[in-house]
Amino acid sequence: MLVDEYNVAGQAxxxxxxxxxxxxxxxxxxxxxxHSETYGWYSTAYELAMDYEARIKSKLERVYALIDVRVRAxxxxxxxxxxxxxxxxxxxxDPEYVELQSLYQDAKxxxxxxxxxxxxxxxxxxxxxxxxxxxxxxxxxxPSIKHxx
Numbered sequence: 841m842l843v844d845e846y847n848v849a850g851q852a853x854x855x856x857x858x859x860x861x862x863x864x865x866x867x868x869x870x871x872x873x874x875h876s877e878t879y880g881w882y883s884t885a886y887e888l889a890m891d892y893e894a895r896i897k898s899k900l901e902r903v904y905a906l907i908d909v910r911v912r913a914x915x916x917x918x919x920x921x922x923x924x925x926x927x928x929x930x931x932x933x934d935p936e937y938v939e940l941q942s943l944y945q946d947a948k949x950x951x952x953x954x955x956x957x958x959x960x961x962x963x964x965x966x967x968x969x970x971x972x973x974x975x976x977x978x979x980x981x982x983p984s985i986k987h988x989x
Contacts, residue, residue, distance in 0.1 A: 885957075
């Protein structure tokens with residue numbers, strides 16, 4: 841797999857996606873049971889990651905506003921001509937803003953990875969349904985299997 845762990849709201853969890861996506865075609869019943877739990881985990885982790893990302897984005901916007909006010913006051917006190925570009929450049933290079941922006945970008949990446957994992961688990965569910973339907977069709981068309989039942 842491409843990632844060793846998933847970060848959900850600042851908490852690291854080991855990635856088991858490669859193993860979770862495997863299907864034991866000789867024990868489809870167990871696969872269906874196991875899938876519900878793992879799909880639930882990935883869906884929940886994705887929702888929590890989206891919430892965390894939204895919270896970081898909101899905090900980033902607030903920090904931007906606070907730094908903007910501070911920068912404008914400093915420029916005004918220094919009798920520096922205030923332009924939007926000067927203010928913006930000063931804000932986006934402020935260490936506090938840069939650090940929080942990096943955290944936000946990490947949160948966006950984590951959300952994307954968990955969305956992809958959840959989508960992969962959805963694809964596994966579709967495969968399991970198809971596999972189960974094919975097996976039922978084979979059983980119903982095979983006379984020797986009907987006789988054993």
